[in-house]
Amino acid sequence: MQRLLLSNYSLLEACKLAESLEGTAPEYVQVGSASRLRPSPSTFFGRGQVEAVQARVAATQPHRVFVNHVLSGVQQRNLERALQRPVLDRVALIIEIFSQRARTAEARLQVELASLEYKASRLVRVVDAATGKRAAFGLAGEASEIVSARERGRSGSGAGGLGGAGGQGESELQLQRRRVADRRKQLLRKLEEVRKTRGVQRAARRRSGKPQVAIVGYTNAGKSSLLSALSKCGEAEAGVEDKLFATLDPTLRRVMLPGSGRDVVLSDTVGFISDLPTQLIEAFQATLEEVTEADLLLHVLDASSPQVLQQRAAVLGVLRGLGVPEARLREGVIEVWNKMDQLPGQLAAGPVAGEQQLGERQLPPAVEALLASDAAAAGYRPTAVATSVLQNEGLSEVLAAVESKPHPAQQPAEMVAVRQPAAGAAPAPPAKLTPQVVLHDRANLVALPTIGCMVLAGLLGYIDTLLVTKAFIVYIVGDLFWLILEPKAVPSRPRVIIWHHAVTFLLLQIPLRHPQLGRYTCMDGLIEWNTFFLIARRQFPRCYRAFNFLYWATFYPMRLALFPLLLPLFWREMQNGYAWWETAAVMGTQVSLCIFNCWFLIASWTRRR
Ligand SMILES: Nc1nc2c(ncn2[C@@H]2O[C@H](COP(=O)(O)OP(=O)(O)OP(=O)(O)O)[C@@H](O)[C@H]2O)c(=O)[nH]1
Ligand SMILES: [Mg+2]
Numbered sequence: 134m135q136r137l138l139l140s141n142y143s144l145l146e147a148c149k150l151a152e153s154l155e156g157t158a159p160e161y162v163q164v165g166s167a168s169r170l171r172p173s174p175s176t177f178f179g180r181g182q183v184e185a186v187q188a189r190v191a192a193t194q195p196h197r198v199f200v201n202h203v204l205s206g207v208q209q210r211n212l213e214r215a216l217q218r219p220v221l222d223r224v225a226l227i228i229e230i231f232s233q234r235a236r237t238a239e240a241r242l243q244v245e246l247a248s249l250e251y252k253a254s255r256l257v258r259v260v261d262a263a264t265g266k267r268a269a270f271g272l273a274g275e276a277s278e279i280v281s282a283r284e285r286g287r288s289g290s291g292a293g294g295l296g297g298a299g300g301q302g303e304s305e306l307q308l309q310r311r312r313v314a315d316r317r318k319q320l321l322r323k324l325e326e327v328r329k330t331r332g333v334q335r336a337a338r339r340r341s342g343k344p345q346v347a348i349v350g351y352t353n354a355g356k357s358s359l360l361s362a363l364s365k366c367g368e369a370e371a372g373v374e375d376k377l378f379a380t381l382d383p384t385l386r387r388v389m390l391p392g393s394g395r396d397v398v399l400s401d402t403v404g405f406i407s408d409l410p411t412q413l414i415e416a417f418q419a420t421l422e423e424v425t426e427a428d429l430l431l432h433v434l435d436a437s438s439p440q441v442l443q444q445r446a447a448v449l450g451v452l453r454g455l456g457v458p459e460a461r462l463r464e465g466v467i468e469v470w471n472k473m474d475q476l477p478g479q480l481a482a483g484p485v486a487g488e489q490q491l492g493e494r495q496l497p498p499a500v501e502a503l504l505a506s507d508a509a510a511a512g513y514r515p516t517a518v519a520t521s522v523l524q525n526e527g528l529s530e531v532l533a534a535v536e537s538k539p540h541p542a543q544q545p546a547e548m549v550a551v552r553q554p555a556a557g558a559a560p561a562p563p564a565k566l567t568p569q570v571v572l573h574d575r576a577n578l579v580a581l582p583t584i585g586c587m588v589l590a591g592l593l594g595y596i597d598t599l600l601v602t603k604a605f606i607v608y609i610v611g612d613l614f615w616l617i618l619e620p621k622a623v624p625s626r627p628r629v630i631i632w633h634h635a636v637t638f639l640l641l642q643i644p645l646r647h648p649q650l651g652r653y654t655c656m657d658g659l660i661e662w663n664t665f666f667l668i669a670r671r672q673f674p675r676c677y678r679a680f681n682f683l684y685w686a687t688f689y690p691m692r693l694a695l696f697p698l699l700l701p702l703f704w705r706e707m708q709n710g711y712a713w714w715e716t717a718a719v720m721g722t723q724v725s726l727c728i729f730n731c732w733f734l735i736a737s738w739t740r741r742r
Contacts (some may be wrong), residue, residue: 143390146406146440147201149353150223153230153377168460174573176215177208183215190216198227203408206255224251224410230378233412239327239419246320250341253313308338326678330418334404335426335553340571343387344397344534347427349452351444352377352404355471357384363531364388373402378404383714388609390536397535400427414454425455429538430466431531436519437475466515467534473520473666573615573622574668581665582606588658591651598651602644605658624671627737634731640722643715650719653703656695657726688737692730699723 176183177200190198197219200212204222212220221229228248235241314731338345348356361371364386372380384401414421424430431449434441445468452462468624515536520527584605591601613634620627640657645649666687670680700723707716 147199150201150565151199151224155225155231172202172208174205175207177202177204178210178212178653182359183212187216188440190218191296197221203410209255219369223408224412227406228380228413229358231381234378234381241422242320242323242327243381244413244417246317246324247410247412249313249317249320250411250412250416253310253317303641324416324419328422329662330674330677331419331422333671333677337420337674338398343395344428345423345426346399346429346431347398347424347433348399348401348433348434349424349448350404350469351435351438351448352406353379354433354444355522356380356401356404356433359431359433359469359471359520359528359531360384360386360399362522362528364399376404381420383420383422384547386415387519390532391529392533392536395536397429399431402512405448405451407443409451414451414504419440421455425457428456429464429535430461431469431535432466433469433471435472436470437472449526458483465538466539467518467531468515469527469531473519474524474527477654533623546593567621568620569619570624573670574672576615577612577668578665578672580608580612581661581668584658585665588655590659591655594623597648598655601650601658602641603650606638606645607625607642609634609641616732627731629732633726636722636729639718640726642701643719645710646715650706652702653699653706656699657723660691661697687735692733696723696727696730700727 162708171179173179177183178186186198198212199221201222201223204220205214206567209220209222228244228251231240232244232248235244336344350356353375355374357371358368360366361368361373364371366386371384371386380401381403386398386399386401387396389396402420403417404421428578430452434445434447434448438444447463453459486574516537518527518530518534520531522528586603587596590596591598613631615622616627616631616634620631623630637657641654644654663684666680666684670677670684673680700720703719703723709717
């Protein structure tokens with residue numbers, strides 16, 4: 134069993150945080166009040182306070198010590214030396230809780246990135262005094278690998294001499310740094326895929342015209358409970374749990390507004406906390422984009438918490454830090470003052486801070502104070518609703534408040550672009566799915582597999598390749614005219630695609646005259662499967678990963694291997710008594726298609742980057 138010690142900062146929350154670590158039964162020591170602490174740069178606590186903790190550590194023999202502040206690397210290392218135990222600061226503890234909660238691959242990636250960023254900033258050795266071994270802190274396992282090379286060098290100097298050990302130490306530090314940097318790059322790449330997938334899914338939801346409403350708030354305020362109650366999905370499904378950071382992945386549910394019958398999409402995401410580690414915010418960009426991209430925010434507050442005002446300020450701070458515009462904070466936020474049932478004798482559920490209702494009801498002192506301060510500050514005047522999700526009260530008021538908010542006019546789909554990415558991450562592609570594109574895509578989702586199957590059947594000898602050539606020509610001519618008449622039917626570069634179709638049309642004329650060439654043009658036709666995966670990837674965002682994989686798995690062998698391979702095959706065939714202009718047409722068009730494929734590859738890569 135682990136026991137932890139902590140200093141006072143916000144004791145209640147600190148205890149909850151420490152208890153949130155699975156398998157922890159913490160013991161608390163208060164070494165000073167936050168207001169009176171003047172942090173020492175070397176050990177954070179003053180000498181007397183360190184001695185008090187040392188005495189307590191000697192008496193209780195905890196495995197680790199948790200200090201409920203953000204410590205510098207030096208402070209952490211010196212405290213570890215003084216206490217002879219691993220010391221977790223607030224950031225490390227929160228990251229560790231996140232890592233224990235992470236269930237999905239996406240959450241694990243994000244937590245790993247956060248912990249890597251944290252560790253990269255403090256490559257220090259952590260020693261378990263009890264065993265004398267290096268001990269993991271923060272995230273189990275990995276942390277123990279990252280040790281201070283300078284420390285190593287020093288400890289090795291007794292045996293091996295200063296110079297040699299120091300040099301070895303430095304190179305080891307560099308090695309560790311490089312490993313961290315390599316892994317970081319890898320994680321960023323994977324997370325970029327996640328962001329892209331989410332961006333595409335969001336764009337698809339936007340096209341459906343449903344306003345996006347994100348539930349935000351301090352951890353444990355009741356966000357998932359609200360989602361569960363409004364969407365009538367089960368609590369387990371919504372991830373309701375009485376622990377901090379129970380929710381890490383976004384959960385989306387459709388909810389119908391009773392007045393208009395209109396649907397909105399509600400998303401529940403990770404909860405916030407004061408001093409939320411910046412590493413976590415940056416790593417959770419993919420998840421937090423559900424918040425920054427939302428049309429409306431439902432800010433859930435735990436009205437029963439004595440810290441509710443600080444929590445509210447912390448959440449607003451995080452939202453601002455995420456880049457949510459001030460205008461959205463002023464106009465696009467509904468505050469849900471939850472857990473009203475825990476305030477003895479307090480108000481019945483209902484609006485508490487609508488402009489007319491101010492002061493008309495018996496408000497909890499916290500809300501009173503808030504309204505007074507907001508009135509003084511002027512400007513930030515959210516609609517507020519009091520609820521007790523547990524007792525099913527105030528929910529219809531929440532929906533009415535959502536309904537009353539003007540939703541931003543729907544932007545044209547081509548304007549919908551994913552916002553600025555996290556530092557170091559690549560931008561996701563804009564979603565350019567106009568109705569013209571959607572219609573054209575849908576037609577192709579039927580036509581392309583049909584042509585693809587005919588081509589396969591022709592190659593396997595089940596149907597005449599002349600028939601395949603004719604069907605192929607019908608498709609190419611149809612699509613060519615479609616694009617000439619409506620160039621906006623494709624997301625980009627219609628002229629290049631028109632040129633491609635014209636070249637293909639020309640190539641297909643020769644097997645019409647010489648059916649023996651049909652099997653080669655059938656091979657060319659296999660490419661339509663690749664085009665099908667490209668369009669399916671765009672049109673079925675839920676299956677983005679699968680279609681993306683199939684797209685790239687067929688791209689290289691077909692476009693970059695098969696097409697050039699057909700050049701010598703065509704050439705050999707054309708030696709058997711064809712007119713010179715037929716040879717020139719076949720070779721010229723096939724070379725053009727190879728060039729088109731190279732261009733296509735470069736364009737795809739450029740877009741990815
Ligand atoms: N008394 C009371 N408890 C509530 C109310 N709403 C939610 N809870 C409880 O508060 C606890 C936390 O609820 P969640 O919905 O999981 O909170 P959350 O904000 O999603 O928490 P995280 O995902 O961990 O950030 C659960 O035990 C709920 O049953 C309420 O209106 N009154
Ligand atoms: Mg939750």
